[in-house]
Amino acid sequence: MSSYLVLAGGLSPERDVSLRSGRRVAEALRTATGAEVIEADVDASLIEILHRHRPDCVIPVLHGAAGEDGALRDVLTSLNLPFVGATGAAARLAFDKPVAKTLLAKAGIASPAVLALPHATFRELGASGLLTGIREYLGLPIMVKPTSGGSALGASIVRSAEDFPSAMVGAFAYSEVAMMEQYIKGIEVAISVLETADGIIALPAVEIVPESGIYDYNSRYTAGTTEFFVPARLTPELTAECARIAILAHQELGLRDWSRTDLIIDETGTPWFLETNAAPGMTETSLYPQALHAAGLSLGDITATLVERAITRVTL
Amino acid sequence: MSGSRLDPWVDSYAQRTAGMQASEIRALFAVASRPEVVSLAGGMPFVQALNMEMMAATVSKLLMERGAIALQYGSGQGDVVLREQILDVMAEVKVIAHPDDIIVTTGSQMALDLVTRVFCDPGDVVLVEAPSYVGALGVFRAYECDVIHVAMDEEGLNPDALADAIAKLGAEGRKAKMIYTIPSFHNPAGITQSQERRTRILQIAKSAGILLLEDDPYGLLGFEGEPPAAIRSQDEEGVIYLGSFSKTIASGLRVGWAVAPHGVREKLVLAAESAVLCPSNYSQLTISEYLATQPWREQIKTYRELYRERRDALLDSLDQLMPAGTTWTKPAGGFYSWVTLPHGLDATAMLPRAVQQLVAYVPGTGFYVDGQGRQNMRLSYCYPDPERIREGVRRLAGVIEGELEIAATFGTSSALRNSSGTNVPAPDLA
Numbered sequence: 042m043s044s045y046l047v048l049a050g051g052l053s054p055e056r057d058v059s060l061r062s063g064r065r066v067a068e069a070l071r072t073a074t075g076a077e078v079i080e081a082d083v084d085a086s087l088i089e090i091l092h093r094h095r096p097d098c099v100i101p102v103l104h105g106a107a108g109e110d111g112a113l114r115d116v117l118t119s120l121n122l123p124f125v126g127a128t129g130a131a132a133r134l135a136f137d138k139p140v141a142k143t144l145l146a147k148a149g150i151a152s153p154a155v156l157a158l159p160h161a162t163f164r165e166l167g168a169s170g171l172l173t174g175i176r177e178y179l180g181l182p183i184m185v186k187p188t189s190g191g192s193a194l195g196a197s198i199v200r201s202a203e204d205f206p207s208a209m210v211g212a213f214a215y216s217e218v219a220m221m222e223q224y225i226k227g228i229e230v231a232i233s234v235l236e237t238a239d240g241i242i243a244l245p246a247v248e249i250v251p252e253s254g255i256y257d258y259n260s261r262y263t264a265g266t267t268e269f270f271v272p273a274r275l276t277p278e279l280t281a282e283c284a285r286i287a288i289l290a291h292q293e294l295g296l297r298d299w300s301r302t303d304l305i306i307d308e309t310g311t312p313w314f315l316e317t318n319a320a321p322g323m324t325e326t327s328l329y330p331q332a333l334h335a336a337g338l339s340l341g342d343i344t345a346t347l348v349e350r351a352i353t354r355v356t357l
Numbered sequence: 358m359s360g361s362r363l364d365p366w367v368d369s370y371a372q373r374t375a376g377m378q379a380s381e382i383r384a385l386f387a388v389a390s391r392p393e394v395v396s397l398a399g400g401m402p403f404v405q406a407l408n409m410e411m412m413a414a415t416v417s418k419l420l421m422e423r424g425a426i427a428l429q430y431g432s433g434q435g436d437v438v439l440r441e442q443i444l445d446v447m448a449e450v451k452v453i454a455h456p457d458d459i460i461v462t463t464g465s466q467m468a469l470d471l472v473t474r475v476f477c478d479p480g481d482v483v484l485v486e487a488p489s490y491v492g493a494l495g496v497f498r499a500y501e502c503d504v505i506h507v508a509m510d511e512e513g514l515n516p517d518a519l520a521d522a523i524a525k526l527g528a529e530g531r532k533a534k535m536i537y538t539i540p541s542f543h544n545p546a547g548i549t550q551s552q553e554r555r556t557r558i559l560q561i562a563k564s565a566g567i568l569l570l571e572d573d574p575y576g577l578l579g580f581e582g583e584p585p586a587a588i589r590s591q592d593e594e595g596v597i598y599l600g601s602f603s604k605t606i607a608s609g610l611r612v613g614w615a616v617a618p619h620g621v622r623e624k625l626v627l628a629a630e631s632a633v634l635c636p637s638n639y640s641q642l643t644i645s646e647y648l649a650t651q652p653w654r655e656q657i658k659t660y661r662e663l664y665r666e667r668r669d670a671l672l673d674s675l676d677q678l679m680p681a682g683t684t685w686t687k688p689a690g691g692f693y694s695w696v697t698l699p700h701g702l703d704a705t706a707m708l709p710r711a712v713q714q715l716v717a718y719v720p721g722t723g724f725y726v727d728g729q730g731r732q733n734m735r736l737s738y739c740y741p742d743p744e745r746i747r748e749g750v751r752r753l754a755g756v757i758e759g760e761l762e763i764a765a766t767f768g769t770s771s772a773l774r775n776s777s778g779t780n781v782p783a784p785d786l787a
Binding site for chain 2: 053060084160163164168169195206207248250257258264265270271274325
């Protein structure tokens with residue numbers, strides 16, 4: 042019997058989200074394949090577990106550092122184990138949001154202006170003057186967030202000069218480097234991308250309308266607090282453009298199998314690239330499963346397809 | 358056109374569920390459960406100190422001899438033999454009662470729920486200490502009470518502040534339904550009321566005609582001298598006393614109790630029957646068998662010595678390592694010390710940094726209903742051993758120093774984020 046290993050948990054602040062995603066993926070894969078599906082955490086016992094079980098394929102469902110930053114994927118590569126999703130190198134590119142934005146901007150995709158600075162720069166040059174300059178450069182409001190990590194942890198919108206310092210402290214609580222991004226008001230959409238032997242496709246766009254107006258941690262993981270429209274209420278032209286951008290992001294960042302790109306569409310109808318996730322969330326309230334459902338696809342079948350693809354990739 | 362909110366019942370929930378949301382802070386506690394993290398956050402008793410062979414023998418004897426009773430429904434008021442045995446336990450804190458005055462509950466948490474259900478309508482005022490036990494605040498919120506915090510000082514609930522709060526309410530034409538207090542080894546403040554203080558608080562409550570709800574889960578876990586006499590030892594009619602075996606025997610058995618005046622007790626029994634029919638007979642009889650056959654006073658002594666050693670490790674480490682400007686309470690029993698951070702720091706905002714440095718605590722805001730406590734954190738010493746406690750404090754000191762540096766750079770700490778949701782750990786966090 043085939044044996045697969047779903048990797049979830051880890052020590053990142055998104056551990057809880059990852060565990061929930063992992064359980065859903067594991068259950069769906071079991072149901073779809075009847076295979077043995079082991080769920081494992083990232084801890085000191087992992088290497089021993091991988092050696093002992095020698096799974097036919099690993100499905101990393103890790104969010105945040107050590108999961109999405111590519112490190113664990115490099116470990117799997119070094120063990121010559123097939124795994125679903127991006128390589129370590131590609132995951133690193135996507136994980137660093139300013140880097141990903143730069144790559145997409147080079148490919149001609151609009152992306153909000155961004156500055157990324159470590160705490161040390163503020164300490165050495167003085168925060169007050171720097172923040173004033175940044176405020177004048179980007180204009181209010183400004184989105185402040187850690188350069189890496191997801192689930193909106195450490196992210197906040199700065200609407201006045203007084204809010205700026207505390208927003209920076211909030212971002213630095215999660216990351217050594219914080220990014221300050223031009224805030225684009227508009228429709229939030231997430232485009233899930235699926236790559237199979239038939240090619241790369243964009244699944245139906247998910248439009249996100251949080252009750253609170255901000256798609257923060259509560260809005261993401263409390264069922265009922267956000268309204269989702271799948272497919273998004275966009276014109277056919279805009280739908281196609283969003284799909285094109287998401288597929289382009291998947292390709293430009295060198296991702297594999299699955300990814301999710303988050304965009305904001307401003308009032309002129311321009312989609313702005315925010316970020317791409319190499320390990321999209323798979324919880325009950327996550328966006329990727331909603332897109333799969335809207336496309337008439339099941340998480341289990343798709344994961345099984347990607348598992349086969351990963352095994353073939355290593356065997357070839 | 359409407360979309361999906363992923364919950365078909367979202368418009369059907371009661372108003373009181375408004376705060377029941379996912380929380381960034383709770384997500385961080387998920388990391389704290391990992392063994393790499395020194396958790397000074399949870400309040401799990403160190404039940405590993407129990408003699409498990411004795412426990413196994415107790416349970417085995419119970420099932421072999423009285424299994425058909427233990428596994429059956431029981432009385433809504435609780436097993437009568439256990440209620441008699443509870444009298445012996447309460448004698449340690451000088452409470453004298455009759456077995457009929459006692460109702461056994463699923464942990465004292467259920468007693469809290471029943472008392473609030475019986476006394477409080479939506480909008481009724483409950484006076485609580487500042488800070489107060491998060492589990493009680495959750496119950497009061499669930500019954501839509503108007504919770505008002507009353508200041509504490511180094512001797513616990515401040516009587517002058519209590520009198521002021523009652524007078525202020527009176528001036529508004531309002532009267533509190535209850536005063537909720539934890540007089541001994543307070544959770545989270547780690548403070549114990551003196552006997553004089555207890556007498557004064559009781560006098561104030563009685564003269565205002567307000568019921569005193571005394572929560573005493575840690576009363577037998579003092580490190581110095583005799584256990585403090587409970588307020589209930591001074592008055593039978595004006596006090597409802599809550600006790601628990603969770604910290605003295607085993608929290609997993611979920612057995613607590615309330616001692617209440619006759620009229621109140623009748624209502625509590627009816628309320629209990631409608632809530633759970635009866636408390637678990639299996640758990641009650643396990644406790645009863647344990648009390649009858651095992652040296653339970655010795656076990657409590659073992660717990661006391663263990664927790665005293667851990668308290669000492671915490672206080673010594675705090676003394677040696679905490680940055681200037683940090684202060685903390687010095688508990689004479691129980692599980693917790695209450696830390697006040699240097700001016701300008703926010704314990705809630707600092708938690709992600711702490712968890713990434715592999716140490717966890719509970720931010721002070723969880724112990725208030727009104728956003729106070731940003732500068733505070735609760736540290737518990739009940740579960741990690743002394744060496745882990747010292748390592749945890751070492752990491753925490755580094756985190757605070759880092760946060761001071763950030764605050765100095767930006768001239769501020771972070772704004773309070775994520776104020777909604779439940780910002781304290783689930784009960785199973787060590």
